[in-house]
Amino acid sequence: MAERERAEGPATQVPRNTNLRKLHAGYLFPEINRRREAHLLKSPQAKLINLGPGDTTEPIPPVICAAMELKAKALSTSLGYTGYGFEPGLLSLRSAIAHKLYSSLDIKPTEIFVSDGAKCDIARLQLLFGPKVSVAVQDPCFPVYVDTSVIVGQTGGFLDHLHQYNNVAYMRCTPENSFFPDLSLIPRTDIIFFCSPSNPTGVAASKTQLERLVGFAKANGSIIVYDSAYAMYISDGSPKSIYEIPGAREVAVEISSFSKCAGFAGVRLGWTIVPEDLRYSDGSPVIDDCRRIMATCFGGASNIAQAGGIACLSMEGLIAMHEVMAFYKENAQILLKTFISLGFKAYGGADAPYVWVKFEGRTSWDAFSEVLENVNVVTAPGSGFGPAGEGFLRVSAFAHREDIIEVSNRLKAFYTSSVNQGTQAFGI
Amino acid sequence: MAERERAEGPATQVPRNTNLRKLHAGYLFPEINRRREAHLLKSPQAKLINLGPGDTTEPIPPVICAAMELKAKALSTSLGYTGYGFEPGLLSLRSAIAHKLYSSLDIKPTEIFVSDGAKCDIARLQLLFGPKVSVAVQDPCFPVYVDTSVIVGQTGGFLDHLHQYNNVAYMRCTPENSFFPDLSLIPRTDIIFFCSPSNPTGVAASKTQLERLVGFAKANGSIIVYDSAYAMYISDGSPKSIYEIPGAREVAVEISSFSKCAGFAGVRLGWTIVPEDLRYSDGSPVIDDCRRIMATCFGGASNIAQAGGIACLSMEGLIAMHEVMAFYKENAQILLKTFISLGFKAYGGADAPYVWVKFEGRTSWDAFSEVLENVNVVTAPGSGFGPAGEGFLRVSAFAHREDIIEVSNRLKAFYTSSVNQGTQAFGI
Numbered sequence: 001m002a003e004r005e006r007a008e009g010p011a012t013q014v015p016r017n018t019n020l021r022k023l024h025a026g027y028l029f030p031e032i033n034r035r036r037e038a039h040l041l042k043s044p045q046a047k048l049i050n051l052g053p054g055d056t057t058e059p060i061p062p063v064i065c066a067a068m069e070l071k072a073k074a075l076s077t078s079l080g081y082t083g084y085g086f087e088p089g090l091l092s093l094r095s096a097i098a099h100k101l102y103s104s105l106d107i108k109p110t111e112i113f114v115s116d117g118a119k120c121d122i123a124r125l126q127l128l129f130g131p132k133v134s135v136a137v138q139d140p141c142f143p144v145y146v147d148t149s150v151i152v153g154q155t156g157g158f159l160d161h162l163h164q165y166n167n168v169a170y171m172r173c174t175p176e177n178s179f180f181p182d183l184s185l186i187p188r189t190d191i192i193f194f195c196s197p198s199n200p201t202g203v204a205a206s207k208t209q210l211e212r213l214v215g216f217a218k219a220n221g222s223i224i225v226y227d228s229a230y231a232m233y234i235s236d237g238s239p240k241s242i243y244e245i246p247g248a249r250e251v252a253v254e255i256s257s258f259s260k261c262a263g264f265a266g267v268r269l270g271w272t273i274v275p276e277d278l279r280y281s282d283g284s285p286v287i288d289d290c291r292r293i294m295a296t297c298f299g300g301a302s303n304i305a306q307a308g309g310i311a312c313l314s315m316e317g318l319i320a321m322h323e324v325m326a327f328y329k330e331n332a333q334i335l336l337k338t339f340i341s342l343g344f345k346a347y348g349g350a351d352a353p354y355v356w357v358k359f360e361g362r363t364s365w366d367a368f369s370e371v372l373e374n375v376n377v378v379t380a381p382g383s384g385f386g387p388a389g390e391g392f393l394r395v396s397a398f399a400h401r402e403d404i405i406e407v408s409n410r411l412k413a414f415y416t417s418s419v420n421q422g423t424q425a426f427g428i
Numbered sequence: 429m430a431e432r433e434r435a436e437g438p439a440t441q442v443p444r445n446t447n448l449r450k451l452h453a454g455y456l457f458p459e460i461n462r463r464r465e466a467h468l469l470k471s472p473q474a475k476l477i478n479l480g481p482g483d484t485t486e487p488i489p490p491v492i493c494a495a496m497e498l499k500a501k502a503l504s505t506s507l508g509y510t511g512y513g514f515e516p517g518l519l520s521l522r523s524a525i526a527h528k529l530y531s532s533l534d535i536k537p538t539e540i541f542v543s544d545g546a547k548c549d550i551a552r553l554q555l556l557f558g559p560k561v562s563v564a565v566q567d568p569c570f571p572v573y574v575d576t577s578v579i580v581g582q583t584g585g586f587l588d589h590l591h592q593y594n595n596v597a598y599m600r601c602t603p604e605n606s607f608f609p610d611l612s613l614i615p616r617t618d619i620i621f622f623c624s625p626s627n628p629t630g631v632a633a634s635k636t637q638l639e640r641l642v643g644f645a646k647a648n649g650s651i652i653v654y655d656s657a658y659a660m661y662i663s664d665g666s667p668k669s670i671y672e673i674p675g676a677r678e679v680a681v682e683i684s685s686f687s688k689c690a691g692f693a694g695v696r697l698g699w700t701i702v703p704e705d706l707r708y709s710d711g712s713p714v715i716d717d718c719r720r721i722m723a724t725c726f727g728g729a730s731n732i733a734q735a736g737g738i739a740c741l742s743m744e745g746l747i748a749m750h751e752v753m754a755f756y757k758e759n760a761q762i763l764l765k766t767f768i769s770l771g772f773k774a775y776g777g778a779d780a781p782y783v784w785v786k787f788e789g790r791t792s793w794d795a796f797s798e799v800l801e802n803v804n805v806v807t808a809p810g811s812g813f814g815p816a817g818e819g820f821l822r823v824s825a826f827a828h829r830e831d832i833i834e835v836s837n838r839l840k841a842f843y844t845s846s847v848n849q850g851t852q853a854f855g856i
Binding site: 010011012013014015016017018019020023029030053055056057058059060061062064065066068069072073075076077078080081082083084085116117119120122123124127128129130131132133144147148151152153190191217218220221222223250251259263265266267268278279280281282283284289292293295296297298299300301302303304305308398 | 438439440441442443444445446447448451457458481483484485486487488489490492493494496497500501503504505506508509510511512513544545547548550551552555556557558559560561572575576579580581618619645646648649650651678679687691693694695696706707708709710711712717720721723724725726727728729730731732733736826
């Protein structure tokens with residue numbers, strides 16, 4: 001008895017954060033990994049192909065890596081060494097982002113905060129907004145918006161029967177509304193998270209839709225947190241930035257990233273734009289608090305990653321990035337066509353590296369297991385992205401071409417046998 | 429009128445975070461920079477030497493940079509490319525930290541969370557603890573502990589007459605108590621921030637002192653957040669880790685960094701240790717919540733920086749790092765001896781790259797201006813680190829040798845003229 005107590009040690013008297021206690025189950029991707037490991041234990045010979053986490057697979061273009069090598073080497077020399085950088089990033093990188101990615105949109109370099117990635121910026125924005133704001137999210141959406149809202153205390157508890165948190169407005173985005181919410185049904189909130197092209201559905205919002213969103217935010221005095229992490233994949237003319245919509249500077253911040261366009265998922269580089277025009281209800285500029293949060297809670301993005309970011313935005317870098325994105329989009333088209341040819345209803349895949357597939361009559365986790373166990377492919381269950389994602393799988397196009405072709409062949413082999421067909425025979 | 433409204437744009441109806449409104453004035457270092465710029469406007473010819481921000485100046489040893497170059501190059505190849513890493517870091521790096529820096533201390537690699545730096549980890553720990561905990565800090569201390577406490581809502585407002593926040597326990601560390609607080613005067617708090625060697629005083633706590641601190645935390649059921657960012661500078665036998673104290677695993681997390689030992693201030697790499705034995709009052713392990721925070725609010729340290737971290741901990745890397753630290757400590761000794769020779773009371777500088785100097789009869793900002801305007805040296809005013817820092821300056825030893833010698837000569841030239849002497853003639 002004494003020994004057991006000693007082994008566990010006495011607890012402190014520090015109360016556990018009640019906000020963390022509210023967090024429901026595991027974060028989506030650890031749970032996917034857990035089930036993948038369990039499958040591999042059962043079927044150790046399985047040649048799994050992982051289209052789950054949306055993790056980039058293709059090398060970073062050499063012109064970009066060369067710039068990072070050069071910076072790493074320079075750090076060993078007296079002339080090239082640099083210590084702390086200004087937390088919001090090198091002015092040269094902020095200028096390159098402003099001029100190459102927002103050239104016609106009147107974004108000042110000083111309105112751009114360079115960071116170590118969009119996920120990290122979402123957490124810092126939540127620290128900025130604090131516990132008292134109310135939030136709305138697309139449903140389905142990237143789980144980090146809601147989870148960070150829970151962590152800072154903006155939400156109520158998890159409602160098991162609804163699969164959602166109390167005090168969060170879930171804006172349903174389904175095939176029935178072309179994946180754009182019916183705003184007449186959405187209550188006013190302080191913050192509206194909106195991602196286009198959407199992760200997970202892969203669908204980009206049109207200019208008309210975003211005009212409605214900005215109008216809705218203006219009418220409600222809300223702030224849109226616009227996530228454009230996949231915007232460079234857009235090729236159908238849809239806006240790549242919320243600032244293409246007149247008036248957005250007064251109601252929106254935008255977060256974005258080099259992860260998916262340049263393969264920087266592991267290098268870590270992103271940015272957030274906070275326009276000077278954006279103000280709280282007391283009239284004070286949001287950008288002032290953002291500067292303070294960045295200076296206090298962040299140490300700047302790695303100087304080597306920033307050198308890579310500058311190279312990404314050179315003429316050669318931009319061309320090379322677009323070649324890699326075109327490759328992933330070809331992957332997405334192969335997946336999309338495969339699912340459609342098999343009778344599935346499938347979406348996205350044109351302006352984004354994700355395909356969103358409906359599995360009629362099955363829950364997302366059932367569909368996940370069906371594909372995992374029969375096709376040996378890891379996907380991401382749609383319900384992990386919100387209640388409106390139930391019945392869908394997100395299939396990532398981030399993979400080597402031979403794996404995409406293999407997935408396509410396996411899907412065809414399994415789902416063309418009559419009992420397994422996507423939309424038809426299931427439920428018999 | 430209409431035009432002016434249009435120029436400013438309408439404000440949103442989102443309330444400003446009341447916690448951010450509480451934050452007093454600017455963060456210390458932006459204010460230092462503002463005053464430096466003002467001095468340069470008045471005296472554009474001044475050859476300023478900056479011993480203010482504690483920013484590393486010497487190149488990173490080539491053996492470490494070579495590893496980062498290699499990783500940057502590998503990212504352009506199919507074989508060497510890696511996307512998302514596990515957020516808590518490469519297991520090889522976590523193992524190297526456990527085995528090279530905590531070899532006799534029973535720290536498991538899985539208890540180590542690799543990060544983009546100690547400042548960022550402090551902010552994430554505050555998200556972890558949430559708004560309901562009470563905090564104590566050394567006074568003076570690194571301003572980020574208190575500022576992040578304010579941001580997450582743990583404190584009351586700033587009390588102008590006391591130069592401190594309400595609901596924060598300030599543990600006075602002065603020459604009178606050998607820079608270790610009289611714990612009998614300190615109220616119980618949930619969290620105790622403690623840094624050794626202390627930034628700003630440069631003084632390392634002894635084993636006996638840390639045993640008292642751990643005993644105090646145990647008696648109160650508190651959690652110590654132990655900042656060992658400068659621990660590798662210790663050479664007098666004082667503990668380099670809180671885990672050298674028996675029982676610390678049950679009451680302490682430790683944050684640390686490659687910034688000051690390897691010159692990674694701009695590369696960004698640090699770590700936090702959360703022992704499995706550390707538990708909240710409800711018995712649940714703190715490490716579980718830490719895993720969740722890292723997965724949700726963080727994307728991992730840059731893979732290139734992590735490759736550098738592994739090289740830091742190779743035999744060659746460790747030797748090279750210690751050579752650079754020895755160089756900075758020689759700088760510190762030059763500064764310390766200069767101030768003492770001029771009649772100042774000066775502390776630190778033996779186990780840390782900072783010297784802490786008392787300016788009798790002057791406020792810290794007055795002393796800051798005196799040194800800036802007469803000696804053209806930027807320092808950091810002690811009062812910026814807490815009310816008990818009033819009357820002191822922190823002088824950083826992070827500089828090229830010729831600059832340190834020049835500072836020493838300028839100080840001697842100015843302060844040996846009788847009216848200016850440190851402790852003697854002032855006030856006449």
